[in-house]
Amino acid sequence: xKRRALFLTAWLGLSSILGGASMTGVAANSAANHQSDxxxxxxxxxxxxxxxxxRRYAPDGNIPPRQPGARAGVLxxxxxxxxxxxxxxxxxxxxxxxxILVPIVIAVFYALNGPLKLHGQPSGRLVQRFTYWERxxxxxxxxxxxxxxxxxxxxxxxxxxxxxxxxxxxxxxFAALSKNVHNIVGPLFIFCVAxxxxxxxxxxxxxxxxxxxxxxxxxxxxxxxxAPSGKYNAAEKGWxxxxxxxxxxxxxxxxxxxxxxxxxxxxxxxxxxxxxxxxGALLFIAASLGHIYMGTIGTEGAYEAMRxxxxxxxxxxxxxxxxxxxxxx
Amino acid sequence: MARMKFLxxxxxxxxxxxxxxxxxxxxxxxWGINRRRVVTVNDGQEGAEKSMSVACMHCSDAPCMAVCxxxxxxxxxxxxxxxxxxxxxxxxxxxxACPFGAPQFPASNASTPGGxxxxxxxxxxKMDKCTFCAGGPEENGSDAEFEKYGRNxxxxxxxxxxxxxxxxxxxxxxxxxxxxxxxxxxxxxxAAKARKCGAGAPPMASLITMSARRSNSREADACVDSATCRxxxxxLR
Numbered sequence: 001x002k003r004r005a006l007f008l009t010a011w012l013g014l015s016s017i018l019g020g021a022s023m024t025g026v027a028a029n030s031a032a033n034h035q036s037d038x039x040x041x042x043x044x045x046x047x048x049x050x051x052x053x054x055r056r057y058a059p060d061g062n063i064p065p066r067q068p069g070a071r072a073g074v075l076x077x078x079x080x081x082x083x084x085x086x087x088x089x090x091x092x093x094x095x096x097x098x099x100i101l102v103p104i105v106i107a108v109f110y111a112l113n114g115p116l117k118l119h120g121q122p123s124g125r126l127v128q129r130f131t132y133w134e135r136x137x138x139x140x141x142x143x144x145x146x147x148x149x150x151x152x153x154x155x156x157x158x159x160x161x162x163x164x165x166x167x168x169x170x171x172x173x174f175a176a177l178s179k180n181v182h183n184i185v186g187p188l189f190i191f192c193v194a195x196x197x198x199x200x201x202x203x204x205x206x207x208x209x210x211x212x213x214x215x216x217x218x219x220x221x222x223x224x225x226x227a228p229s230g231k232y233n234a235a236e237k238g239w240x241x242x243x244x245x246x247x248x249x250x251x252x253x254x255x256x257x258x259x260x261x262x263x264x265x266x267x268x269x270x271x272x273x274x275x276x277x278x279x280g281a282l283l284f285i286a287a288s289l290g291h292i293y294m295g296t297i298g299t300e301g302a303y304e305a306m307r308x309x310x311x312x313x314x315x316x317x318x319x320x321x322x323x324x325x326x327x328x329x
Numbered sequence: 330m331a332r333m334k335f336l337x338x339x340x341x342x343x344x345x346x347x348x349x350x351x352x353x354x355x356x357x358x359x360w361g362i363n364r365r366r367v368v369t370v371n372d373g374q375e376g377a378e379k380s381m382s383v384a385c386m387h388c389s390d391a392p393c394m395a396v397c398x399x400x401x402x403x404x405x406x407x408x409x410x411x412x413x414x415x416x417x418x419x420x421x422x423x424x425x426a427c428p429f430g431a432p433q434f435p436a437s438n439a440s441t442p443g444g445x446x447x448x449x450x451x452x453x454x455k456m457d458k459c460t461f462c463a464g465g466p467e468e469n470g471s472d473a474e475f476e477k478y479g480r481n482x483x484x485x486x487x488x489x490x491x492x493x494x495x496x497x498x499x500x501x502x503x504x505x506x507x508x509x510x511x512x513x514x515x516x517x518x519x520a521a522k523a524r525k526c527g528a529g530a531p532p533m534a535s536l537i538t539m540s541a542r543r544s545n546s547r548e549a550d551a552c553v554d555s556a557t558c559r560x561x562x563x564x565l566r
Binding site (some may be wrong): 037039040043050052075076077078080081083084087088093155156159163168169171172175176179180183184190258259260261262267271274287 | 340368371375376377381383392395396398399400401413415417419420421422425426427428429436449450451452533
């Protein structure tokens with residue numbers, strides 16, 4: 001009985017898909033017939049006037065292919081021009097500005113506030129914050145990310161920045177290297193992000209207490225106060241979910257579409273993937289600069305935490321009081 | 330200054346694919362690459378069937394030039410768009426941007442109909458496209474040039490191979506008329522004097538879109554015709 005019901009559903013689903021396909025086929029056919037009838041009429045009214053045919057030749061007109069291959073029947077694809085305008089226009093301009101402005105903002109912030117220092121005296125007692133495997137995964141992700149960011153930025157902006165300095169041949173060498181490194185390291189990065197998600201997701205779940213941190217963020221960030229938080233504070237959770245998880249997914253999927261063009265995806269798919277990848281990656285890089293700053297010179301003791309896996313008890317008490325309580329209990 | 334443009338008369342083209350074969354033979358292009366192809370509409374319908382031979386249109390405002398990350402394209406004084414294979418990194422961006430599907434890659438399934446899936450990790454090889462039989466940046470007529478870009482007929486003042494082999498040529502001429510007066514000769518190339526055809530013309534694809542969107546009046550028809558014609562002379566206006 002159960003099997004029969006399953007069969008029925010499958011059959012219904014299949015027939016509705018086929019029905020839909022044949023309906024669109026009929027619509028396309030009737031449009032084509034209309035156009036060819038128009039042309040036959042035109043031929044008698046105004047010989048040599050092929051306007052109805054040219055309309056079919058118009059951008060992305062669907063011409064039945066006579067040669068094998070997905071797009072052999074497309075005479076003119078118009079979306080390429082749209083892709084060019086978006087890529088060479090706002091993505092390059094705004095993305096480039098972002099990569100210049102974010103470091104400036106961080107530098108100004110550092111000049112005004114300096115690093116976040118410990119308020120109390122170091123206790124000398126160390127607490128384990130990151131396990132060996134957590135550090136391995138973090139640094140694998142970090143190194144692949146930096147490699148991808150550098151090679152990606154080089155390929156995206158090198159034409160405007162590096163060609164005037166090192167010339168065409170020199171830059172082409174760097175760009176070819178960048179392209180191949182980018183395409184091979186990319187899938188590795190996706191693997192690292194997946195591992196990182198599995199390892200770090202539980203501690204990054206949003207808790208009600210995190211709103212306290214958000215409310216006191218200006219004081220916390222300028223070193224004037226502390227807000228209680230678990231193993232990760234609200235900003236770290238924001239970077240995890242918005243950056244690593246969301247942007248990682250966006251950049252990863254679009255990157256795979258671009259990296260493996262051998263699954264017969266069309267130019268249109270790759271144009272969209274390219275824009276998504278570029279925008280996602282530029283946001284990812286801009287956000288990562290904030291994370292890198294806070295994890296190195298921005299916060300005293302943060303880099304040692306990820307390097308050695310251990311933090312001082314005073315550091316834990318000041319930055320992650322609730323986590324320290326959990327560890328101690 | 331002369332500007333080289335391809336024009337194809339859909340009234341005369343019989344879809345023999347002679348131009349495709351001639352091009353492939355002339356340049357000994359890699360397996361799987363056809364620099365030229367013939368597209369047919371309304372197949373088998375009397376009075377409505379039209380064919381058109383298409384390859385690189387050597388656009389005035391070439392999208393491939395604009396998006397190339399290593400800036401490997403250049404334009405000759407005759408308006409021919411050429412590229413430097415030594416600089417090409419095989420990223421495929423020219424292939425995304427080109428309205429005519431001209432750029433192709435020796436190791437790419439995406440651009441080569443029926444090709445093998447050898448382009449893992451986006452390894453496409455160096456881009457190949459129609460050169461208007463004008464070679465490339467290597468020394469004119471050298472072996473290195475032939476190896477990379479095919480034969481340089483241009484420097485010997487010969488018309489392009491596809492044109493020469495077209496079975497239905499009418500005449501070869503240098504067109505000096507403005508675009509609306511152009512009569513198209515079958516699969517055939519000519520140097521068009523760009524008297525009224527300066528820079529700054531919109532790319533042909535958008536030109537055709539604009540015209541196609543107009544109403545169904547006789548004026549619009551004429552407009553589509555002339556815009557398409559302009560499109561096929563590559564944004565020449």
